[in-house]
Amino acid sequence: MKSQTIRRWSTVHTWTSLICTVFLLMLAVTGLPLIFHHKIDHLLGNTPEFKQMPANTPSLSLQQLVLAAEAHRPGEVMQYFGWDDDTPNAVTAIMATTAETEPNASHTFVLDARTGEALEKASANGGFMMIMLRLHTDMYAGPWGMLFLGAMGLLFVAAIVSGVVLYAPFMRRLKFASVRQTKSSRVRWLDLHNLIGVVTLTWALVVGVTGVFNACADLVITAWRNDSLAAMIAPYRDAPPLLSRAPATRLLDIAEAAVPGMEADFIAFPGTRFSSEHHYAVFMKGASHLTSHLLTPVLIDASDLHVTAIVDRPWYMDALLMSQPLHFGDYGGMPMKVLWAVLDVLTIIVLGSGVYLWWVRRRATTLVRVDTSQAQTAR
Template identity: 25%
Template sequence: MALNRKRWFQVHGWLSLPVWAVFCFVCITGTIAVISHELTWLTNRDARAENPRGLPPQPLPALVEAVERVERVVPGAEIRQVMVFEPYLVTAVGFAMPGKPPAIAYVNPYTAEVQAINHGLTFIGFMRALHGWLLFPWHHSWSVGYYLVAAMSIVTLGALVTGVVIYKRFWRAYTRPQLRPAAGTRVLLGDLHRLAGAWSLWFLLVIGATGLWYLVQAVLWHSGTHVWEDPAPVALHELPLTSGEPPARIALVQALGAAQRALPEMQPRWVSFPEHNRAHYGIAGSGDNILYDAQSWRALVNPWTGEVDAVRTPAAMNALQTVAHIADPLHYGTFGGLWTKAIWFVFGLLLSAMSVTGFLIWRKRTFGAVRKPAPRHAAARVAAAEGARP
């Protein structure tokens, strides 16, 4: 039994040591990504949705019209998408101008004031990219960085299983937590590591399981397998016939009205505008189940007829589609708002600390064993052997 436990300990150590730096970096960036919206609010005044007069939220078409009236948005700019965030953040309206890179307008959702125009990568987008694929380039539908980060789920689950095996009666950490600062650095590090690990078992399971899904998702993307079928384009016979004048699409307010009639429980959080004549308005949002992400309820609205050509709801999802839409809220702890984000942030810090203390424990064990002098009887045998040589 002692030999088996020793092997389990070796497996537990080697699961983290070869990739310690990557695992620690992924843990830290993920912890920051959990509160990236709140850090943006804290550090960027233009991103705050201040509402001192207690105004109700403006409809999304009014926010889009506000962007179109801004002098810095040149005529001919094309609105691409609208993204609704937390009530204390601005609404982001993405657009493209001829001859310029895409930009994002920060619009106060209560006053319809355009507070800033961002022409680069936002902090939220940067942290998600850094944590999600380490800023590695994408080759069509796959990235080495995405695979590398997703593979950390195996390390997480492996450390969970081996840690439970080698830490006998781990449940005692809940009733009789033990910290021995007077027993030396190595003992204290071990106590901290075991205590944090025992209290973080549920978190390790959630992060490891959702991370494993991201690994499966990477394989699906790479192989060209789609969780959702690509939507059918607008039928040719539904395209308007014109005599040289560009056809006029229905207004956003009409598209939103059609989507809300088809999905009255949906709270719109994301709108994509048609990219070409046969594309739809894509209107997605959240519903009455907090575990699903903000694109689980979705309606595709024909931009010429105003009809809803397709809808998506959790009730109609298969198992794979369900996992795809609940993985992000569980992985980042966004399903319960600020409270769950705070919990995920704290346990993310614990997981990051465990990766550091685990490395320090291994370092002290390894280098301590190397520097430890050999026993006298062993030294005597070595000397005798040396003397017996011709």
């Protein structure tokens, strides 16, 4: 009975690993540069260079920046404004032909908050890093590609769990971290495969589970829109279309007064999927490393700028917001990124060695069958 159980777990481990390995290798390889995307953008010259100005140079108002963005992309509408702590004088602007345009068809650029000068951000609209990001998130297949990669993530988690089950009886025969150097190449690779797999176990589970959450991002956001956001904008359901909107000048002051102690992360303009046809949505974040990834939306009526709601953040949105930075090691600065990269490389070795071990075993089994068949024929 015990041997049958082990064989079943071995079958689960073999096939879940084989089915997802090619895609996991692609994710591991593309994920490696994404861990250091800020540094790589700088090396490739994709980081906008701002003019040198006195430190006390004041910033333009939000409405002045909106007008500067619209002048830079005439005929398009504003979708989002965002801020990055690493570049304090920059405001990221995202525009498209319509407010509902999906993200991959929008155009991203940077505004100098002091002058309104528009600077192109090549890596956000194409180039090497965008190719890596699209391959890593949806393989250029949109929502279906994201869900497919999420399914591969689930298989990866199943492969990890089944590998742990198989490793337990294996370790009873050997000391931990033993690599039998005097044995065949296949045995040595098996020992290395098991050893590296155990060392990277916790990290692989974390990355696998958070990857599944990230792959379901569109579903999670849709659920949030249909649940929390829909309840907050229900009074506007039968309201006439918004013909004009109030200037965005005071949006940040209004939002900061509504949720003291928090600061703006990004603004969703009316008509986008993170707001409504009648609202600005200012997404506020906390000051600590943890709370800076948990966003609280403040809905502001776009006609007269009064706060209509502070939208509830359900648990599934918290899970998504926490999983995104954890997936790429964005919580602990450069040391954590380096650790993530090392573990990523080790995972590539585990995946590659797993394919090698399966191929060697399959070839050996085929040779035994051929020899047996020839022996029977000779008789």
